[in-house]
Amino acid sequence: MTESTYAQLVGLCAAVLLLSAVLIVWRRSLPAQIRLLAVQGWALGVLVAVLGVHEGDVELSLVALLVLALKGVVLPRVLTRATVTEHGALREETPLVNTTASLILLALLTMLAYVVSRPVLALGSTSPLAAVPVGFAMTLFGFLVLSTRRHAVSQLIGFLLLDNGIGTVAFLTAGGVPLVVELGVSLDVLLVVLILQVLTSRIRAEFGDADLDDLTELRD
Amino acid sequence: MAADGYLMGTVLLLPATSCLLLGVAAAGLRGRTPDFLLRYTGALAAAVVLGSGLALAAAVLDQGRAVTTLSGQLRADALSAFMLATIGVVGLTATWAGAPRRPQPAPSPSYAALVVLFLGAMSVAVLADNLGVLWVAVEATTIATAFLVGHQRSRLALEAAWKYVVLGSVGVAIAFLGIVLLYAATRSAGVATLSWSTLHSTHPPLDPQLVRLAAALAILGFATKTGLAPMHSWLPDAHSQAPAPVSGLMSGVLLSVAFYAILRIQSVAAPVIGVTMMRNMLATAGLLSLAVATLLMIAQRDLKRLLAYSSVEHVGVLALAAAVGGPLAMAAALLHVLGHGLAKATAFVSAGWVFEAEGTTRLADLRLLLSRRPGIAVPLVAAVTALLGLPPFSLFFSEVAIVVAGFQRGLGWLMAAMVALLTGAFVALVRRVAPVVFGHRVEDPDHEDREAVDWSAPGARLPLVLALALAAVAGFAAGPFTTLLTGAARVLSVSP
Numbered sequence: 205m206t207e208s209t210y211a212q213l214v215g216l217c218a219a220v221l222l223l224s225a226v227l228i229v230w231r232r233s234l235p236a237q238i239r240l241l242a243v244q245g246w247a248l249g250v251l252v253a254v255l256g257v258h259e260g261d262v263e264l265s266l267v268a269l270l271v272l273a274l275k276g277v278v279l280p281r282v283l284t285r286a287t288v289t290e291h292g293a294l295r296e297e298t299p300l301v302n303t304t305a306s307l308i309l310l311a312l313l314t315m316l317a318y319v320v321s322r323p324v325l326a327l328g329s330t331s332p333l334a335a336v337p338v339g340f341a342m343t344l345f346g347f348l349v350l351s352t353r354r355h356a357v358s359q360l361i362g363f364l365l366l367d368n369g370i371g372t373v374a375f376l377t378a379g380g381v382p383l384v385v386e387l388g389v390s391l392d393v394l395l396v397v398l399i400l401q402v403l404t405s406r407i408r409a410e411f412g413d414a415d416l417d418d419l420t421e422l423r424d
Numbered sequence: 425m426a427a428d429g430y431l432m433g434t435v436l437l438l439p440a441t442s443c444l445l446l447g448v449a450a451a452g453l454r455g456r457t458p459d460f461l462l463r464y465t466g467a468l469a470a471a472v473v474l475g476s477g478l479a480l481a482a483a484v485l486d487q488g489r490a491v492t493t494l495s496g497q498l499r500a501d502a503l504s505a506f507m508l509a510t511i512g513v514v515g516l517t518a519t520w521a522g523a524p525r526r527p528q529p530a531p532s533p534s535y536a537a538l539v540v541l542f543l544g545a546m547s548v549a550v551l552a553d554n555l556g557v558l559w560v561a562v563e564a565t566t567i568a569t570a571f572l573v574g575h576q577r578s579r580l581a582l583e584a585a586w587k588y589v590v591l592g593s594v595g596v597a598i599a600f601l602g603i604v605l606l607y608a609a610t611r612s613a614g615v616a617t618l619s620w621s622t623l624h625s626t627h628p629p630l631d632p633q634l635v636r637l638a639a640a641l642a643i644l645g646f647a648t649k650t651g652l653a654p655m656h657s658w659l660p661d662a663h664s665q666a667p668a669p670v671s672g673l674m675s676g677v678l679l680s681v682a683f684y685a686i687l688r689i690q691s692v693a694a695p696v697i698g699v700t701m702m703r704n705m706l707a708t709a710g711l712l713s714l715a716v717a718t719l720l721m722i723a724q725r726d727l728k729r730l731l732a733y734s735s736v737e738h739v740g741v742l743a744l745a746a747a748v749g750g751p752l753a754m755a756a757a758l759l760h761v762l763g764h765g766l767a768k769a770t771a772f773v774s775a776g777w778v779f780e781a782e783g784t785t786r787l788a789d790l791r792l793l794l795s796r797r798p799g800i801a802v803p804l805v806a807a808v809t810a811l812l813g814l815p816p817f818s819l820f821f822s823e824v825a826i827v828v829a830g831f832q833r834g835l836g837w838l839m840a841a842m843v844a845l846l847t848g849a850f851v852a853l854v855r856r857v858a859p860v861v862f863g864h865r866v867e868d869p870d871h872e873d874r875e876a877v878d879w880s881a882p883g884a885r886l887p888l889v890l891a892l893a894l895a896a897v898a899g900f901a902a903g904p905f906t907t908l909l910t911g912a913a914r915v916l917s918v919s920p
Contacts, residue, residue, distance in 0.1 A: 320637070322633075323605075323631065323633035323634040323636070323637050324605070324608065324634060326631070326634075327608070327612045327634065328612070343601065347594075350590070350594060356586070359590055363590065363593060363594060363597075366594065366597055367597060370597060370600055370601045370604060373601060373604055373605070374604040374607075377604065377605065377608035377611075378604065378607045378608040378611045378616070381556050381603075381604060381607055381618070382554075382556060382618065384556075385554070385556030385557060385618065388556070388557065388560030388564075389556075389559070389563075389600070391560075392560055392563040392564060392567065395567045396563070396566070396567060396593045399567060399570045399571070399589055400589055400590070403570075403574065403585055403586050406574075406577075406582055407582060407586065410579055410582060411579075416586070419582075419583040419586060420583075421579065421580055422580055422583050422584060422587075422661040422664075422665075424660070424720050424724070
């Protein structure tokens with residue numbers, strides 16, 4: 205792989221990651237958001253594979269397979285299971301912030317991501333480091349989804365977007381964390397998502413739907 | 425001494441492996457384990473953790489250096505050994521006294537398994553010599569406790585569990601971003617590591633700007649899990665809905681384990697970026713926590729939520745101690761961790777007994793507990809006295825020591841604010857608890873001598889007596905205990 209192909213591939217993966225993150229915020233349909241999350245998982249897996257091949261790092265190539273399997277296949281399946289109801293396809297009904305305002309916020313958050321990543325950009329001028337703001341932007345988008353969406357599955361999607369963003373930063377800045385930590389983190393994320401899926405179905409059984417606006421009984 | 429080294433290496437592995445085995449056994453032998461064993465699985469695991477903690481503390485003090493195993497992945501210095509022993513002793517208090525004596529309902533295998541795994545995850549968190557593994561273990565505590573918080577299956581428990589898992593996971597995810605950036609900084613400095621012992625011994629030239637960002641994110645993230653304001657909103661919900669022994673464990677030690685993570689981050693970052701930024705963050709969070717806890721305790725209507733806000737108050741004190749820094753404040757903070765853990769576990773277990781005996785924890789519905797049900801009320805009152813920071817309990821001494829350390833370091837205003845807010849919290853807690861426990865029967869003619877004085881308790885009282893006794897003598901600590909505390913504080917006071 206020549207240097208220019210490498211730089212182009214890294215840039216392409218970063219572009220797909222950012223674009224899918226924007227589209228997740230833009231779309232209202234939950235199944236569409238989950239499909240976009242799967243696309244994002246694949247893009248992240250390919251990015252890790254590209255980094256692994258470029259650095260001749262076998263461990264990183266194995267991690268790429270793990271990322272592909274977990275974020276590209278397993279987690280989207282768990283999310284799909286969480287959305288299955290007797291009412292058919294689900295849409296986000298009551299967004300706290302409308303689409304136009306969300307997209308403007310995305311632009312602001314992307315600029316903020318560039319500001320935040322200045323210390324990282326100062327480390328060097330390689331193509332992975334140049335793409336780091338994308339990871340920060342995804343993390344911030346995840347926060348936006350978590351704080352403005354009131355559907356249980358949307359919150360799950362926001363959490364995974366945040367997690368993908370942190371993963372992107374990790375792979376671009378440091379070629380990923382040590383393998384034992386990577387395995388532990390992947391297992392933790394999988395378990396958290398499974399737990400939230402179970403809680404979502406319990407909420408649906410208890411309250412009729414999975415709208416978190418019903419969860420307001422505990423307060424002072 | 426090689427044989428001794430191997431022995432201690434095994435002891436280092438003991439808490440995690442025995443918790444894992446006990447957990448798998450409790451869950452795997454579903455329906456075939458005798459009820460008696462299921463009831464005491466948690467206490468057994470906690471006893472193993474306590475034993476390992478004490479053995480490691482003795483070994484560390486004896487050899488004067490840290491014990492390591494698995495080629496340095498697990499490492500116990502004085503601080504880790506102290507934290508492990510604290511997890512063990514608080515865990516033993518909560519699980520032993522919290523084990524119900526009634527035959528019905530039959531103990532649930534999944535409950536026993538999750539409690540044991542929870543203890544194991546906390547043990548790994550304090551024994552790992554790697555910020556990444558520490559993070560994984562802290563996140564694992566969220567996973568283990570998620571269904572424990574939602575154990576009662578009510579709407580309220582479900583709501584609490586949801587908020588707890590989402591806020592807890594998102595919070596520590598931020599901490600992970602910080603850890604990732606720290607790793608990037610070590611990698612660009614030529615020593616790719618997340619081990620603090622390596623960082624302390626090699627002093628790589630880390631990029632200060634990047635470490636500043638990393639430390640801020642990591643502290644913010646772990647502060648969420650510690651329950652510091654303004655990221656505390658999940659805490660009263662989760663701690664009030666969980667079963668009483670689990671509340672005791674979560675309030676008593678889990679918050680301190682997350683605080684331990686902040687201390688490790690601080691000790692890694694301080695040599696590179698100084699203490700100013702972290703001091704400002706921790707001081708703000710500490711004062712805010714004290715203020716929020718005081719305000720919400722004044723008007724509190726539920727006993728368990730009252731105790732949960734008291735935990736917010738005490739982690740605020742811990743954050744202020746970390747902001748002060750230095751050997752005295754750190755030793756005091758660790759003593760505070762132990763004293764608060766013992767008192768809070770006792771308080772939550774007795775609150776659970778109040779619920780069993782009275783069917784409610786609403787403060788308005790509870791009256792004359794001390795004269796009607798002294799068997800339950802005496803441990804509750806003693807534990808609340810300890811939490812108020814009254815002597816002879818160790819919380820009095822640790823709070824005084826933190827204030828003294830703060831004045832020594834020229835943080836007089838901060839300490840004055842802390843004392844003022846602590847006084848407010850004291851008044852709030854007394855105002856809420858006193859009407860529930862004190863009073864004479866004659867004031868209440870309806871109930872005149874209709875009920876006999878009830879000295880019984882739904883669980884074992886001995887562990888609570890031992891815990892309170894330990895909290896009372898720990899303040900007058902002497903001998904090896906003082907050596908351990910100062911040793912643990914020295915681990916954190918790595919000079920810049």
